[in-house]
Amino acid sequence: MSKKEALTRAAAELLWERGYTGTSPAKVLERAHAGQGSMYHHFSGKAELALEAMTRMSEELRDRAERALDGEGGAVARIDAFLDLERDPLAGCRLGRLTQDYDVVTDDRLRAPLAEFFSWLDERLTAVLAEGVRTGELRPGTDPVAIAALIMATVQGGYVLARAWQQPEAFQRAVEGVRRVLADLRADPGQD
Template sequence: MSTPERLIESTRELLWERGYVGTSPKAILERAGAGQGSMYHHFKGKPDLALAAIRRTAEELRATAAGVLDGPGTPYERIEAFLRRERDVLRGCPVGRLTMDPDVIASPELREPVDETLDWIRERLAGIVEEGKEQGQFGAELDGEEIAATVLATVQGGYVLARASGSPGAFDAGVRGLLSLLSPMPPTPPIRTARCCT
């Protein structure tokens, strides 16, 4: 792995573990096994390197989400696959956690890939809900954008609750609850009218 790649990967890990403020240039260099001044040789500074790392993380998260949201199955099954996909729940979402970092939120450049990723997931989920409505799998009264926001809120809130309790159980409970609310209703059998005897 080249020095720039090691610097980016090390920054990604540290941002996930410590956030932007807690990720010092010295820590990045130590984690990457890079010499003094390497960061400034390949990047303009910490913000430039952090932006490259955040973009890489955002691209990876979108690719992972696309793998299940654009995969096989009914709309419900694809949403279920997204909610139940393997995650390191106790570490939190590597993109969602950045929204709690004041330095990231204060920087339009650093915030942009975070916003784009969350918007992309929300829009893709909303489209899948609309597919399900067209197929009669979801009720016509459901609003795709509202359901998408609820799915995203369940995932991000589940990370917070799991980290607070030190157990993935809270995340899993939120997922089960949401899926039970979204679960397609079985088709209603036709009503048979009794023939009157004469």
């Protein structure tokens, strides 16, 4: 692995664990087993390294979500596959956690990968749900935009509850709630 890759991975891990404010260049260098010159050879500073790491995290999360949402079955089965993605509720969402960091949300450049990922996810979930309405799997009148927002809010809120209570089950209960909403929206509730 190149030093640039090691620095990017180390920064991504630390951003997830500590946020932007809590991630120091010294900690990144320590985790990457790199000398100070390595970081400044590849990046102009902490912000540029963080941007690279956040962009990488966004791409990885997008690939995982896309595999689920583009999988087999109807709309509800694919949404279920997305909800079933392996997650560590107590660690929180890699990108969602960064939306709570003042230095990230007040910097348009740093916020961009977060906004782009969540916009993409919103559009992708909306498209899958709209397909479900078009094919008759979901009841007419189902609002794909509102339900996509509900799914994203439930997943992010599930992380918050799990972390606040230190109970991974809180995340699972939130996800189960959105599954029940989807089940109630089925045109034929007996469908698998």
